[in-house]
Amino acid sequence: MPPAMFAALSFPMTKLAHALFPTAMANGTIAGAFAFYVLYDCMHYALHHTKLPSYVREMKKYHLAHHYKNFELGFGVTSKMWDYVFNTVLPL
Structure with a gap:
């Protein structure tokens, strides 16, 4: 915002x-x-x-895929844990 x-x-x-x-x-x-x-x-x-640590870069890529590839999957921003729990993991 x-x-x-x-x-x-x-x-x-x-x-x-x-x-x-x-x-x-x-x-x-x-x-x-x-x-x-x-x-x-x-x-x-x-x-x-800034130059991000590799894990944060990976999660940023994952979250951007949620916005631009499939907004019905890949809700995790800091972790994929709940995506595994709710079966919403977004394959990259």
Whole structure:
């Protein structure tokens, strides 16, 4: 998600969190969402702009095959474990 969209959505999501939870839980939920967005964005940058370890390169190739070859198979992003469990392994 682009940072501008995240910023635009953060206001209504913050209001929703405060409507659903007590203040401390709402603040924790909001802080968690922001922290995970920053981590996601850093990981996304690293996937595009750094030399990746071989396992991560293999999983990136696997995930891209899910998007561009067969979106009904190969759901694993960091591991193929659940693809084996649910019989959705995407042959490369």
